[in-house]
Amino acid sequence: MSTRTVIGSYLSPYVRKLLAVMNLKGLDYRIDPIAGFFGSDAFSELSPLRRIPVLIDDQLTLCDSTVICEYLDERYPQPALLPSSAADRARARWLEEYADTRMGEVFIWQLFYQRAIGPRIFGQTTDEAALQRALEVEIPQVLDYLERQLPAEGFLFGASLMLADIAIAVHFRNAAFLRWQVDAALWPRCAAYVDRVLAQDCLARLRPYEEHMLRVPVTEQRAALAAFGAPLSEETWGGQTPRRGLMKI
Amino acid sequence: MSTRTVIGSYLSPYVRKLLAVMNLKGLDYRIDPIAGFFGSDAFSELSPLRRIPVLIDDQLTLCDSTVICEYLDERYPQPALLPSSAADRARARWLEEYADTRMGEVFIWQLFYQRAIGPRIFGQTTDEAALQRALEVEIPQVLDYLERQLPAEGFLFGASLMLADIAIAVHFRNAAFLRWQVDAALWPRCAAYVDRVLAQDCLARLRPYEEHMLRVPVTEQRAALAAFGAPLSEETWGGQTPRRGLMKI
Numbered sequence: 001m002s003t004r005t006v007i008g009s010y011l012s013p014y015v016r017k018l019l020a021v022m023n024l025k026g027l028d029y030r031i032d033p034i035a036g037f038f039g040s041d042a043f044s045e046l047s048p049l050r051r052i053p054v055l056i057d058d059q060l061t062l063c064d065s066t067v068i069c070e071y072l073d074e075r076y077p078q079p080a081l082l083p084s085s086a087a088d089r090a091r092a093r094w095l096e097e098y099a100d101t102r103m104g105e106v107f108i109w110q111l112f113y114q115r116a117i118g119p120r121i122f123g124q125t126t127d128e129a130a131l132q133r134a135l136e137v138e139i140p141q142v143l144d145y146l147e148r149q150l151p152a153e154g155f156l157f158g159a160s161l162m163l164a165d166i167a168i169a170v171h172f173r174n175a176a177f178l179r180w181q182v183d184a185a186l187w188p189r190c191a192a193y194v195d196r197v198l199a200q201d202c203l204a205r206l207r208p209y210e211e212h213m214l215r216v217p218v219t220e221q222r223a224a225l226a227a228f229g230a231p232l233s234e235e236t237w238g239g240q241t242p243r244r245g246l247m248k249i
Numbered sequence: 250m251s252t253r254t255v256i257g258s259y260l261s262p263y264v265r266k267l268l269a270v271m272n273l274k275g276l277d278y279r280i281d282p283i284a285g286f287f288g289s290d291a292f293s294e295l296s297p298l299r300r301i302p303v304l305i306d307d308q309l310t311l312c313d314s315t316v317i318c319e320y321l322d323e324r325y326p327q328p329a330l331l332p333s334s335a336a337d338r339a340r341a342r343w344l345e346e347y348a349d350t351r352m353g354e355v356f357i358w359q360l361f362y363q364r365a366i367g368p369r370i371f372g373q374t375t376d377e378a379a380l381q382r383a384l385e386v387e388i389p390q391v392l393d394y395l396e397r398q399l400p401a402e403g404f405l406f407g408a409s410l411m412l413a414d415i416a417i418a419v420h421f422r423n424a425a426f427l428r429w430q431v432d433a434a435l436w437p438r439c440a441a442y443v444d445r446v447l448a449q450d451c452l453a454r455l456r457p458y459e460e461h462m463l464r465v466p467v468t469e470q471r472a473a474l475a476a477f478g479a480p481l482s483e484e485t486w487g488g489q490t491p492r493r494g495l496m497k498i
Contacts, residue, residue: 048394049351059336064346071339087308090320097313102298145297 004029005233007043008052009036009221010209011177013108013170014065014100015053020166021069023202025076030231033209034238035218037121043237050243066096069163081163088157092164095149095156099167106142107171110134115178121218121242143187150193161200169197177214253278254482256292257301258285258470259458260426262357262419263314263349264302269415270318272451274325279480282458283487284467286370292486299492315345318412330412337406341413344398344405348416355391356420359383364427370467370491392436399442410449418446426463 006022006029008015022029034043039050047054047063054061055068062068073081082089114131118124146168150156155165172194175181184191197203209230216224226232255271255278257264271278283292288299296303296312303310304317311317322330331338363380367373395417399405404414421443424430433440446452458479465473475481 048347060339062339062343064343067339067342067346070342071335074335074338086320086323089323090309090311090316093316093319094311094313097316098297 002028002030002231003058005032005056005235006030007032007034007039007046007054007056007233007237009033010206010213010225011174012036012052013104013174014051016170016173016203016206016210017065017163017166018053018055018068019206020170020200020202021072021081021163023205024079024081024161024166025072027072027076028231030233032233032236032238033213033221033225033230034236035121035221035242036117037242037244038218038239039243040237040239043239046237054237066100066167073163079160083157083162092157092162095164096167098145099164099171103142103168103171106134106138107175110138111178111180112174140186143182143190146190147187150189152189152192155197161197161202165197166203169194169203173198173203173210177210251277251279251480252307254281254305254484255279256281256283256288256295256303256305256482256486258282259455259462259474260423261285261301262353262423263300265419265422265452265455265459266314266412266415267302267304267317268455269419269449269451270321270330270412272454273328273330273410273415274321276321276325277480279482281482281485281487282462282471282474282479283485284370284470284491285366286491286493287467287488288492289486289488292488295486303486315349315416322412328409332406332411341406341411344413345416347394348413348420352391352417352420355383355387356424359387360427360429361423389435392431392439395439396436399438401438401441404446410446410451414446415452418443418452422447422452422459426459 004022004027006015006018008018008031010016010019010031010033019029019031034052036052039047039052043054044050046056046061049063051063053065053068054063055071062071069081082092110130111134114126114134119126155161157164172182182191182194209225209228212224212228213221222232222236222238253271253276255264255267257267257280259265259268259282268278268280283301285301288296288301292303293299295305295310298312300312302314302317303312311320318330331341359379360383363375363383368375404410406413421431431440431443458474458477461473461477462470471481471485471487
């Protein structure tokens, strides 16, 4: 059995980023597929901000997808997650930060929250004005920015898929869960790039589990994934009721 | 004249982190000391989330204090900003992330915002309930966490000051501007550690400029700093009116 455990939902973009990185590097893992916001008290001890993912391995227990991915890249350098020159590495880290924070804000904490998390997890009514603002103003601003940054072919730093590519693309999977997709007439580079990145094996391999989780209620997800053959951990840090994290991102 | 320009206020903890790192590494710079929230349209082009600091050097224009510090550490490795083992580096990056986000949230976006930024920059009334919650619940939670992480002597990773130490300590300077300090009876390790880190030359050297800026209105800060001998840039990205950023942190 793997010595690595990942705590976190297949539906979280930050968990997806980590799992794709582990797939890319050929690192095996077991997953405790707790739903976002459903961590237990023991989970709060591991993740002080109640964020997912958490990685537990033979050396440490670690929070924050960016920090975890940099750790794995230092311990298992091939294939590299960052380009080689200091300037390119800086640009890669900035684009990952932009994806984690700004794309997280609009795609997850506006679009996905208003349409899925709020109503389904917290029983809230969708804030239609906030949703419209996300769809008509904020997401287009993000796509305009990305359209200027993304390459017409290949990936951000050439022919090899790297961390910044994964960090950007994972948010579009959550949008796809809601049947939203990039308008290729308005943002052609972005639309083609997202399709290209999400088709990579390290991400495509996660799709069956994601789609499986979308179909069953939170309380039945672990059992459903077990029946489906997901690499589940024995221990769980899942709780019975949802709680908000201290930090959104 | 230096080929490096830093855009950002001496009163921002994230700018202070970067300037302390540059002092520690002996890297010279010119500063455009724009007040937080007062960037021009040209500033928005450089910093899409309207965050400070921004670094401009001979190779790139870069946002995000963490990304900038990692870039400088890769180009100018001595003295090192991160410890050597992968596990220690991961813990260092996590503590920096905790400082940037959670400490930023409570010390800057609750305490400092309610007492200083809101009233002075945006003409808002202090939300006394939010302020009390920060002082009585949120800040004590952060201090409880830090008290378990911080060393009784020296710095987080031994005898050398590193990035995580700086990232944590800078927030306590903003608290000190409001005459708030750690209660050494309740959090003795934290109180001693903060004093120890802030007394380091790379941070102590910034104090005269910080104190100078606290005494003059936003519109007079550049002229006052020039008269005081601060290493000012020729160009400025400052605007005339405050605008909120897209992201808090």
